[in-house]
Amino acid sequence: MAVYKAFLILAMAAVVSAIYSNWYDAHATFYGDMGGGKTMQGACGYGYLFKQGYGLETAALSTALFNDGLSCGACFEIFCTNVPQWCIPKAGSIIITATNFCPPNDTPNKPDAWCNPPRKHFDLTMKMFTKIAYYKAGIVPVRYRHVTCSKKGGVKFEINGNPYFTLVLIYNVGGAGDANAVKIKGSKTQWIIMTHNWGQNW
Template structure:
């Protein structure tokens, strides 16, 4: 088999996998949920996706930590999930209202505890660790016996204000960018960067939604190409001026 044929077959299979994933997004699936007590009622820690202060990154109280099964080694970061409490007349609020959560953190397994008593995030459980404020919108957390509730979840589109945000990090020979505020399905599967003196350079996932490449782009306006889980790509040209500095955040186009 030639290289061209192999590439074509790979692209067809990739498209088929993404199509199946998209078709299943609207299906309700079973999971469980707990909440983390915070003084202001929301999760503000940096988390495993690297978004930093979650209020500043716009995710706020609707952030969630995902168990291994859902986190998918960080590729789910930024993805949006609709979650509702089900199957418990005392714990779930009437009408089974739902909330839209953004994946921002990893809920670590605890194999010292059984999966049905404390080890909520152990493989292969599907579990959401929510903020107390978001949890209160679907369940009655005031009841003394409520620490975990049965829920259903499904993947949904992310509604974002403004464009995709690019936070530049790294050093002169280690260039890194944090991708946040992503619409559509919220997940980023590929990123490319382009300076005024370069072509499009593919970046590798460092961790969470931090992407990297080993190249010096100082003094060049920067453009970015972002590909979502569904295969849709959007390019933002010259979003960072030639005098950009590490630590700055720039806003590009949205899906």
């Protein structure tokens, strides 16, 4: 009975966000190897080894882009720019989903602290980085924009917690991709605003 009631509540969640079309400047690096390396649960809550199906078409975002986790699930189009010796000619652009956080480096005056505020930075998987730039580049300037996500199977929910606390992970969101506000409604309640906890956990 409890599982049935939870399904009724979560199936009615309202997901709200916005899409932007302007291009902005940033930088990109990569992590791991072509298979993703030691990919573990990140700051968005999407689980170990791409449990939620986001695969390798993903990136960790710097503080300036992460938005305290509210950008998790958002999709970005990215292309390498202005460095002919590092950008692959006619490579075009890639589209990635934000699935993790690239933390700032607290070491004073560290020159390669690319994820420190106010820098906008994408730490891509090696597979995605090498679609737009040569491996030996290490880091490249890019341009990016927030785009519509194309996902199959509809919005999905994962319920965690304990008898006193319920945590709901929202993922596989098409369109906006990221959930910035969520409401639930039970069979005997009005709409209730959910509180953002961390990543895409509410």
